[in-house]
Amino acid sequence: MTEQLPPGLALQKVDERIMTLNVGPQHPGSGHMRIIVQIDGDYIVACDPDPGYVHRGEEKMAEYRNYITNIPHLERPVIHDSCNVLYPYVLGVEELVGIEVPERAKYVRVIASELNRCIYTMYWLAIYGIFLGHSTMFMWPAGDRELLIDLMEKMSGARVTHAHFVPGGVRNDLPPNFEDVCLRQVNYFEKRIKEYSAVFYDNPILIARTKDTGILSREDAIRLGTTGSVLRASGVDYDLRKKEPYDVYEELDVHTNVMKEGDSYARSKIPWLDMLESCNIIRQALQKMPKSGSVRTKLKPNPKGKGLNSVYKRVESGRGSLGCYIVSDGKTEPYRLKLSVGSFRNLIALPYLLKGEKLGNMPSVYWSLNYWPVEADR
Amino acid sequence: MADAAFLALTVITIGSAIAALELRSLIYGSIALMGTLGGIAGFFFLLDAPFVALFQLAVYVGSIAVLILFTVMLVKRELIFKKIEDKRRKFAGIGLMLTIMVSLGAVFIDSGIKTMTTDEPATNFRDIGTDFVTYYWPALILMGLILAGSVTGALVLAKREDVENDQRVN
Amino acid sequence: MVGELAGNYSTVVLMFGFAIVAMAPALIISRMISPRKRSNPVKFLPMECGQVPSGEGRTHFMMQYYPYILMFVVFDVMAIFLYAWGSSLLEIPKIATLPMMGFLGIMFGAMAFALYQSGRRRIW
Amino acid sequence: MSSNSEKPDADETPKVNVPSTAKKSELPMFEKSISDKIVEKFGDKVEVTFVKEDRVGIKSGKENIHDVAEFIRDALHYDHxxxxxxxxxxxNKEIEVVYHIGSYSDSSLARQILVLSTSAQREENPIPGNDATRxxxxxxxxxxxxxxxxxxFEMFGVYFEGHPDNRRLLLxxxxxxxxPLRKDFAIKGR
Amino acid sequence: MSVIAPKFKLSEFIKSLLDNVFWTVLILSLIGIPAVMMVLFFIEMPVINGELLTPFLALTWIADPSRILPIVHAFMATDIFRVMVFPGFGFAALLAAGTIFVERKMLAKLQLRVGPFYCGKIEGILQLMGDGLKLISKEIIIPAKADKPIFWAAPVLFVAAAAAFVALIPVAPGWVVADVDLGLLGVFAVIGFFPIITILSAWSANSKFPFIGGIRALFQMVSFEIPLILSLLGVVMLTGSLNLSEIAASQSNFPWIVFLPIGAIVFFITMLAELERIPFDLPEAESEIVAGWLTELSGMMYGLVQLGTYLKLYAFAALFVVLFLGGWNGPMVVPPFPAEILTEGIVLGPVTANIPGLPLFTQEMLNGTLWFVLKTVGVIFFILLPRGVFPRIRIDMLLNLGWTKLIGLAFVNIFIALGLLYAGVLGPGGLQ
Amino acid sequence: MTNELIDFTLVSVAMLAIGIYGLAVKRNFIRMLFAVEIIINAANLNLVAFGRFLPHSGGQTLALFSIAIAAAEVAVGLSLIIVAYRMYQNVDIADFRSLKG
Amino acid sequence: MGTATGIIRALNSGIKHIAIKRFTLRYPEEKLKFVGDGYQFDPSAGVGIAGLKGRHMLFHDHCTGCQLCSIACEGVAEAIAMVKVPDQQKQNKKSIMPQIDYGKCVFCGLCVDACPFYALYMTNDYELSSFSKEGLIYTPAQLQVKPYVAQNSEIQITSRGATHG
Structure with missing residues (x-):
């Protein structure tokens, strides 16, 4: 597997048997991107992903806004994982500005982050279901996701774009009685997603369809620099919550789910196992959280970074490691802000996995990469 | 009623047979060929041979026509609509056709089958099945061998031989 | 009398014709009452996911499963031959099943070979 | 309005910070050893910009970046x-390109990010792919x-020599x- | 209500209705009656039972059931009635429409949502009508390079082929459009047309996705036709008949599914594949090839294809019922008509009501239809259910399944039938 | 009309003549296959017609065999077309002269 | 055999769900209940009070016209414009108050965080659709009105599944 990989799409000779299909951007199986697929009969000869249809220049926009007003903008790429996408930015700004976060706020952040990871994964799972032609698997996650959206709404006051994390903590304290409601709904949520195994994860048709398709070996997963569920499905035990614990993750018992197969079934099962793990983490965090206390350190209205300084923070988001590289030149705006997102890093595996695959495997392999086009385009 | 059906079927069959050979597009030609085959099936119905008629529909229209259609679609589009023929050859062919039609027709009309009619009941289709396994059983085995040989031969013929050069483009 | 059995089958053709006669007006009425705006030529391009169509819509294609169609032509004949035998099974002696079993045996052999050949995807 | 309420937070900070300060005292040793290895190998050709908790910054000229990266991969086991x-x-008339390099295979490096930076010459009127920004x-x-x-390449116009597929991706x-990410590309209205 | 008609007044509404009635009556009496008279002047009226049928006589017959009934009976015996209404198109289309509604509501219930709700007040029962109106009023867009004659003809032919399939299905004893000796073989001949229509429709659109979908549909239908044909051979061997009515009548004691469960399972699976339903809906796999061979069809053309698909669904479910579940056979549940009601009518105090419609159908026929419909609905339920719980499979898996597993199982079924027959369990002298 | 053998025979003759015309004139391999099919069908029609009018079940049986053989022939013939098309990128019979195996 | 049991398990699960209560919220008839009266902010403590970030509410007797909300919004959505109001308030010398364009507002609530005088809060009203773009611009007088909301539906977790009632 260490031979020279095809450089993107460089078809020297186009046979007349080969048909070029534009999958996307207006296609039910592509999301906001285009995959140029060349097929020979039923087999994909080459594949060239063409993202950028939803590129909006978040990084450029961030250079014109101060550290606080960047918050509603930076969560836009992944609105249903908005807490996680803000997390590294907020951690980075805290280091740049030099403030500490109260203990309770750290727990609230962990809960919000885990809830958001579940919300994102449910959405991802719904789309994965519809990509495989399983309409029930679209409707159930889309409905059960509502339980957690309801929690997030109680917590932050918005259903998707929360804008909840700020440097120095979170925007507001938990509403009264939140712990009980959260525990009840999370327990029910866990019960619900366990039921998915009967119709989805243990379904023999699904297993036959996704097992042994798009196999990414451990070496390739490391070499291609994939992250998140793609990496863990290939047998690499790497979870930033465990390896580089931020906030209070080191006080919680986090279990990392790893599968050895590296096929699209494993890649699709890891997020589901992660959701079950998230439920555990939420329960632990609810138990260990200080019952009262401040949740936000007060900050000057326009915080400034210290001199010419750079910081690189990363967290484990729903799609894998999400890094934020902030360069500050002592002004109220960041000099340069770069989001290193899991989707973009996983995209590199797509041409590699799809080559020689059947056309029918294209949606399942593509979506099992846990790829979110909007986030990759930023 | 039966006469009208006979006339209609004659027109359909012969007309679509000509169309199958003469239409410019091969796809339309295949559709016309399906018309011919269906028309022959209609004649079989009129001849009280529904088993043969439905066999014709299921096998000829249902599978042979599909195969022909599929093969035609595999051919390049320019070729589907291309017409390769010679004017003089065509007129000679029409002459040949008319000669055969007239001479054979005259022979048949003059012969004794002109007055041949029947009022006997039609053959039951179960007799065919009985015939297969009793009187014609060697033919049935032979038939099996022919079919087996044809599918084997067709598969061996149709497979690609330039796999190493073509399949892996890179 | 020749042609008397055909009358039964004519109702199938009648049904076929009735469906055409009943359904064709639906298309015609729809064509009459629906809007027809020829403003934009892009509207009449084939679906290509929002891109300008490239290449030919009908290339010769999908050869990997071609052996299945070849097999279908032959085994369809076999299957309906079996009906000629199966429908008269109650009337023929038991010993007469043997030729049919021989026929089936030959076809099984051919089918095994054909399935082996068609399973080798790389050669198609 | 902020001066009053910062005090309780200032009281809290040492309490929260105890574990991390404890780590700070010992961990930079490890990062220091990494940077020392690189400095030992390349000497003056590289410059250690910072050594922080879990982060090591190395700056190298564009001539040596290839060798440095190879050394980082082969000797230090960073892999992606x-x-x-x-x-x-x-x-400064330069565009700095920063590689954040991590490791999956070496578990002792799981927390580490090696920040390798280099800089390319910046041109005032860039022609992406055909100027000195390489x-x-x-x-x-x-x-x-x-x-x-x-x-x-598409955002800064830095042409990577030897990259087999230097096409636009997002734009x-x-x-x-x-x-568009150069500083002289101004957003409309700002 | 207040939003839709803000100035609604009941009195004005009634007045407008009365106005309409008045003008209609006036125009009819002034123009219609003279026109009818003029037409009648030239037309020779038929003589029935020795009486000249005048319009007045016809009016009196409507009031007298004893005279109208023979005519209705005579009409119901004609082929036209059978083709258009009862076992034919109308009945099948009604069941197909019911199927669409049930599918949407059941799938919605399974997926914990509501389904059609607002159209038609009661659980969205008029949704189908709304959809039909929408489809018929939508613009029909034909791709510029399409092969227009084939493109136009394909949806109509699709419905027509499905209708020809429906014609072969017996619903009740004697109630079948085409009662033919070789009905089952006719079914095979008819379903051979669907791949042709599909591939022609796909080819004519001159677009990539329909072409791939059409070829997939062709492979799928063609590959599953052979297990389909073979799985039914067991029933034919045991009954010795290809007539569907005879096959249905032969199951008065036991349905064949008791003896041939493997054949029934194989037939059910091939049926799902022939119907292009999930998990075998590869020709319409929307995440790979946009909508398969339906991609370029728009407006009513799509509607017609859907109608044809559901007619086909009904026909296949009915075929399953006829072949394996005993057709119309079932315990007699319809009560016999009391003779006095037929002759004397129902006496409700001072009023005597004649019900002329009742004796139109015999008790056996109603009972048979009832059982047939019940069984068909049950089979349709099981055809619809996989859509909720299975994902779609891949084309190579599908072909592999059809050509190896299902054909093997079908042959097992044939040998089981042969063994049952030669062991004397079934057949002449056996159980049935 | 339908009660007379001669009518069916004449239709059969006409189709035979059309088939021979097609074989003689057309140079497209697929068209020639069509012509062969038409000829085979003409023969089948005669078989069934004679089997009906000289009441004997052999006519229908032979017609069934004939159709089955036609199916086999078409399968092989179309494979030949595929091979020839792959080699010459054409279906014109005149281009197949160098087909020597 | 595993295949057969898997298929039967899937079918069984599907049939079982036909009997489970449906989850759908029938929106125009039922509306979700939220915590509290909406998102508010306590400048002295520096934290917010949980609640839905819906349409804003402006207290004319607290607003000083300091423009802090408008400045906070500048980097986010530029939805807040300061306009002159006719009524004279003692604390509001310039007589300017925020006017919010809900066609631009992203409901992040940063303006509420910026207000040091308890003048700007958010309410539970989220049904702001209008037929014209002008209808989305809320003047200070409109923002002063406390919205009427009838929201009472909550997620209930019963033995037959969760439902919105």
């Missing part, structure tokens, strides 16, 4: 690039930089303006 960011410095590609060392370098095919 997480992010390639360009930073535009119009005053850097050697690291794709043959770290395969995972492929799309990241394409992104840097439209008919983008004819400046590379």
């Amino acid at each position: 690039v997480e992010s390639v960011s360009g930073v535009d410095y119009p005053q 850097l050697p590609t690291l794709r043959d060392i770290f395969y995972s930089v492929e799309f990241h370098e394409r992104e840097v 439209p095919e008919d983008w004819a303006d400046l590379p």
Whole structure:
């Protein structure tokens, strides 16, 4: 597997048997991107992903806004994982500005982050279901996701774009009685997603369809620099919550789910196992959280970074490691802000996995990469 | 009623047979060929041979026509609509056709089958099945061998031989 | 009398014709009452996911499963031959099943070979 | 309005910070050893920009970047690039390209990010791909930089020599303006 | 209500209705009656039972059931009635429409949502009508390079082929459009047309996705036709008949599914594949090829294809019922008509009501239809259910399944039938 | 009309003549296959017609065999077309002269 | 055999769900209940009070016209414009108050965080659709009105599944 990989799409000779299909951007199986697929009969000869249809220049926009007003903008790429996408930015700004976060706020952040990871994964799972032609698997996650959206709404006051994390903590304290409601709904949520195994994860048709398709070996997963569920499905035990614990993750018992197969079934099962793990983490965090206390350190209205300084923070988001590289030149705006997102890093595996695959495997392999086009385009 | 059906079927069959050979597009030609085959099936119905008629529909229209259609679609589009023929050859062919039609027709009309009619009941289709396994059983085995040989031969013929050069483009 | 059995089958053709006669007006009425705006030529391009169509819509294609169609032509004949035998099974002696079993045996052999050949995807 | 309420937080900070300060005292040793290895090998050719908790910054000239990256991969067991960011410095007439390199296979390096930076010459009127803004590609060392370098190419105009597929990735095919993340590309109205 | 008609007044509404009635009556009496008279002047009226049928006589007959009934009976015996209404198109279309509604509501219930709700007040029962109106009023867009004659003809032919399939299905004893000796073989001949229509429709659109979808549909239908044909051979061997009515009548004691469960399972699976339903809906796999061979069809053309699909669904479910579940056979549940009601009518105090419609159908026929419909609905339920719980499979898996597993199982079924027959369990002298 | 053998025979003759015309004139391999099919069908029609009018079940049986053989022939013939098309990128019979195996 | 049991398990699960209560919220008839009266902010403590970030509410007797909300919004959505109001308030010398364009507002609530005088809060009203773009611009007088909301539906978790009632 260490031979020279095809450089993107460089078809020297186009046979007349080969048909070029534009999958996307207006296609039910592509999301906001285009995959140029060349097929020979039923087999994909080459594949060239063409993202950028939803590129909006978040990084450029961030250079014109101060550290606080960047918050509603930076969560836009992944609105249903908005807490996680803000997390590294907020951690980075805290280091740049030099403030500490109260203990309770750290727990609230962990809960919000885990809830958001579940919300994102449910959405991802719904789309994965519809990509495989399983309409029930679209409707159930889309409905059960509502339980957690309801929690997030109680917590932050918005259903998707929360804008909840700020440097120095979170925007507001938990509403009264939140712990009980959260525990009840999370327990029910866990019960619900366990039921998915009967119709989805243990379904023999699904297993036959996704097992042994798009196999990414451990070496390739490391070499291609994939992250998140793609990496863990290939047998690499790497979870930033465990390896580089931020906030209070080191006080919680986090279990990392790893599968050895590296096929699209494993890649699709890891997020589901992660959701079950998230439920555990939420329960632990609810138990260990200080019952009262401040949740936000007060900050000057326009915080400034210290001199010419750079910081690189990363967290484990729903799609894998999400890094934020902030360069500050002592002004109220960041000099340069770069989001290193899991989707973009996983995209590199797509041409590699799809080559020689059947056309029918294209949606399942593509979506099992846990790829979110909007986030990759930023 | 039966006469009208006979006339209609004659027109359909012969007309679509000509169309199958003469239409410019091969796809339309295949559709016309399906018309011919269906028309022959209609004649079989009129001849009280529904088993043969439905066999014709299921096998000829249902599978042979599909195969022909599929093969035609595999051919390049320019070729589907291309017409390769010679004017003089065509007129000679029409002459040949008319000669055969007239001479054979005259022979048949003059012969004794002109007055041949029947009022006997039609053959039951179960007799065919009985015939297969009793009187014609060697033919049935032979038939099996022919079919087996044809599918084997067709598969061996149709497979690609330039796999190493073509399949892996890179 | 020749042609008397055909009358039964004519109702199938009648049904076929009735469906055409009943359904064709639906298309015609729809064509009459629906809007027809020829403003934009892009509207009449084939679906290509929002891109300008490239290449030919009908290339010769999908050869990997071609052996299945070849097999279908032959085994369809076999299957309906079996009906000629199966429908008269109650009337023929038991010993007469043997030729049919021989026929089936030959076809099984051919089918095994054909399935082996068609399973080798790389050669198609 | 903020002066009053900062005091309780200031009281809280040492309490929260105890574990991390304890780590701070011992961990930079490890990072220091990493940077020492690089300095030992390359001497003056590289410059250690910072050694922080879990982060080591190395700056290298564009001539040595390939060798440094190879050394990082082979001797230090870093195996993938997480992010390639360009930073535009119009005053210095250079574009800095920063590689954040991490490791999956070595568990002792799981927390570590090696920040390898280099800089390319910046041109006032860039013609992406045809001017002096060039850097050697690291794709043959770290395969995972492929799309990241394409992104840097379209956003900053840094041409990576030896990259086999230097096409645009995110921007439209008919983008004819400046590379958009340069500082002189101004957003309308700001 | 207040939003839709803000100035609603009941009195004005009634007045407008009365106005309409008045003008209609006036125009009819002034123009219609003279026109009818003029037409009648030229037309020779038929003589029935020795009486000249005048319009007045016809009016009196409507009031007298004893005279109208023979005519209705005579009409119901004609082929036209059978083709258009009862076992034919109308009945099948009604069941197909019911199927669409049930599918949407059941799938919605399974997926914990509501389904059609607002159209038609009661659980969205008029949704189908709304959809039909929408489809018929939508613009029909034909791709510029399409092969227009084939493109136009394909949806109509699709419905027509499905209708020809429906014609072969017996619903009740004697109630079948085409009672033919070789009905089952006719079914095979008819379903051979669907791949042709599909591939022609796909080819004519001159677009990539329909072409791929059409070829997939062709492979799928063609590959599953052979297990389909073979799985039914067991029933034919045991009954010795290809007539569907005879096959249905032969199951008065036991349905064949008791003896041939493997054949029934194989037939059910091939049926799902022939119907292009999930998990075998590869020709319409929307995540790979946009909508398969339906991609370029718009407006009513799509509607017609859907109608044809559901007619086909009904026909296949009915075929399953006829072949394996005993057709119309079932315990007699319809009560016999009391003779006095037929002759004397129902006496409700001072009023005597004649019900002329009742004796139109015999008790056996109603009972048979009832059982047939019940069984068909049950089979349709099981056809619809996989859509909720299975994902779609891949084309190579599908072909592999059809050509190896299902054909093997079908042959097992044939040998089981042969063994049952030669062991004397079934057949002449056996159980049935 | 339908009660007379001669009518069916004449239709059969006409189709035979059309088939021979097609074989003689057309140079497209697929068209020639069509012509062969038409000829085979003419023969089948005669078989069934004679089997009906000289009441004997052999006519129908032979017609069934004939159709089955036609199916086999078409399968092989179309494979030949595929091979020839792959070799010459054409279906014109005149281009197949160098087909020597 | 595993295949057969898997298929039967899937079918069984499907049939079982036909009997489970449906989850759908029938929106125009039922509306979700939220915590509290909406998102508010306590400048002295520096934290917010949980609640839905819906349409804003402006207290004319607290607003000083300091423009802090408008400045906070500048980097986010530029939805807040300061306009002159006719009524004279003692604390509001310039007589300017925020006017919010809900066609631009992203409901992040940063303006509420910026207000040091308890003048700007958010309410539970989220049904702001209008037929014209002008209808989305809320003047200070409109923002002063406390919205009427009838929201009472909550997620209930019963033995037959969760439902919105």
